[in-house]
Amino acid sequence: MKPNNLESLWMPFTPNKTFKKDPRIIVGAKDMHFISDDGRNILDATAGLWCVNAGHGRKKIQDAVYNQIGELDYSPPFQFGHPKQFELANRLVEMFPEGMNHVFFSNSGSEAVDSALKIALAYQRARGKASKTRLIGRERGYHGVGFGGISVGGMVKNRMYFGSMLSGVDHLRHTHNPELNAFSKGLPEYGAELANDLERLVQLHDASTIAAVIVEPIAGSTGVLPPPKGYLKKLRELCTKHDILLIFDEVISAFGRMGTPTAAEFFDVTPDIICCAKALTNATIPMGATVVQDHIYQSMMEHADAPIELFHGYTYSGHPVACAAALASLDIYKEDGLFERAVDSAKHMQEVAHSLKGTKNVIDIRNMGLIAAVEIEARDGAIGARGFEVMKKAWDLGVMIRANGDTIAFSPPLIVENNQIEEMFDVTKKAIGSIN
Numbered sequence: 001m002k003p004n005n006l007e008s009l010w011m012p013f014t015p016n017k018t019f020k021k022d023p024r025i026i027v028g029a030k031d032m033h034f035i036s037d038d039g040r041n042i043l044d045a046t047a048g049l050w051c052v053n054a055g056h057g058r059k060k061i062q063d064a065v066y067n068q069i070g071e072l073d074y075s076p077p078f079q080f081g082h083p084k085q086f087e088l089a090n091r092l093v094e095m096f097p098e099g100m101n102h103v104f105f106s107n108s109g110s111e112a113v114d115s116a117l118k119i120a121l122a123y124q125r126a127r128g129k130a131s132k133t134r135l136i137g138r139e140r141g142y143h144g145v146g147f148g149g150i151s152v153g154g155m156v157k158n159r160m161y162f163g164s165m166l167s168g169v170d171h172l173r174h175t176h177n178p179e180l181n182a183f184s185k186g187l188p189e190y191g192a193e194l195a196n197d198l199e200r201l202v203q204l205h206d207a208s209t210i211a212a213v214i215v216e217p218i219a220g221s222t223g224v225l226p227p228p229k230g231y232l233k234k235l236r237e238l239c240t241k242h243d244i245l246l247i248f249d250e251v252i253s254a255f256g257r258m259g260t261p262t263a264a265e266f267f268d269v270t271p272d273i274i275c276c277a278k279a280l281t282n283a284t285i286p287m288g289a290t291v292v293q294d295h296i297y298q299s300m301m302e303h304a305d306a307p308i309e310l311f312h313g314y315t316y317s318g319h320p321v322a323c324a325a326a327l328a329s330l331d332i333y334k335e336d337g338l339f340e341r342a343v344d345s346a347k348h349m350q351e352v353a354h355s356l357k358g359t360k361n362v363i364d365i366r367n368m369g370l371i372a373a374v375e376i377e378a379r380d381g382a383i384g385a386r387g388f389e390v391m392k393k394a395w396d397l398g399v400m401i402r403a404n405g406d407t408i409a410f411s412p413p414l415i416v417e418n419n420q421i422e423e424m425f426d427v428t429k430k431a432i433g434s435i436n
């Protein structure tokens with residue numbers, strides 16, 4: 001017998017059985033709202049999955065995609081080029097920190113991360129440091145779902161089902177310390193010294209075996225963990241001291257989430273490699289990018305085995321339609337001043353988010369840039385149950401929020417209005433109040 005019309009789809013990161021009994025179906029989207037199949041406007045408090053930064057249904061992107069398909073629908077990225085991928089690479093390096101001048105395209109955050117890890121290893125070998133093969137991630141990190149990403153990642157469920165993953169990986173401790181930092185507004189005060197964990201790993205493995213450290217400048221999927229004050233600067237110093245590459249996974253933080261093109265700029269810390277995706281195309285067409293410093297690219301060009309310097313790439317690297325969507329998205333961010341706008345909205349969101357302090361079961365509230373999180377206490381023996389119920393209730397009340405376990409995350413499109421920020425948190429408060 002054929003499965004019914006919902007059963008034939010195996011949904012990602014979704015409790016399929018529960019969902020299919022009570023589905024939430026989205027049939028349209030415009031600006032700050034989704035439209036559900038029962039005709040309701042649902043306020044998008046998450047920019048989809050941290051990705052629709054310019055809001056939904058942008059005509060400029062729609063036109064760019066339509067025109068591109070008519071002009072050049074596809075061209076192979078190996079051994080051939082097309083103008084828009086060079087144009088986009090140029091636009092990106094203009095926006096990215098000084099010295100980050102070379103872009104490798106892929107199709108997702110996961111691929112941008114795996115590309116970064118492979119580039120790090122190939123670079124170390126090319127410059128004669130072939131013993132530097134170890135990759136260091138961080139507990140509670142999320143770097144997508146490729147084998148590289150889950151190996152350096154630190155979220156237990158994303159790792160435990162998938163065997164031994166990559167060998168030669170170790171992890172820094174995470175920076176979350178609610179005992180000292182609960183209800184911090186902006187960056188938490190305590191924990192910069194946790195960057196010294198890298199010294200511990202250097203003592204254990206020796207720097208001559210370590211290729212790269214990868215962290216999210218602000219951890220998102222694990223439940224929004226802003227870095228303690230001074231932590232990232234310290235990590236940069238230690239990487240430089242030990243000749244280890246520093247990779248920032250900016251899949252959620254790039255393109256205005258912090259009010260700047262990258263979190264690197266916001267924190268004034270320049271890594272060697274930045275991974276981005278998501279808002280690069282305003283999520284209209286899948287695309288990822290790995291942006292590297294001059295010294296990495298130059299070293300590969302000079303020392304890697306010729307003629308192909310990097311044996312890596314995807315059928316859809318720099319896809320012309322994705323490039324067109326990205327160029328239009330970058331235009332919108334600039335023309336509409338969305339990054340600057342995010343700075344003001346972030347201030348309002350900080351105040352509104354923290355006004356939920358004292359609400360039943362709320363044990364922490366965190367925020368940074370246009371990102372906020374409200375953590376509720378887990379129900380005994382049922383971690384994540386309350387978070388899931390709050391998410392469902394908010395959907396019924398007309399707001400899409402995201403539950404990461406028992407942490408409710410907010411990352412609205414950068415076009416959000418102040419009254420919509422208030423609505424997001426009013427509804428969340430009601431939803432939290434309505435469950436036991």
Ligand SMILES: Cc1ncc(COP(=O)(O)O)c(C=O)c1O
Nearest residue numbers: 108109110142143144249251252
């Ligand atoms: C920091 C980070 N890295 C990587 C990824 C993976 O991106 P994708 O789902 O596009 O593969 C995500 C997705 O949320 C992310 O937040």
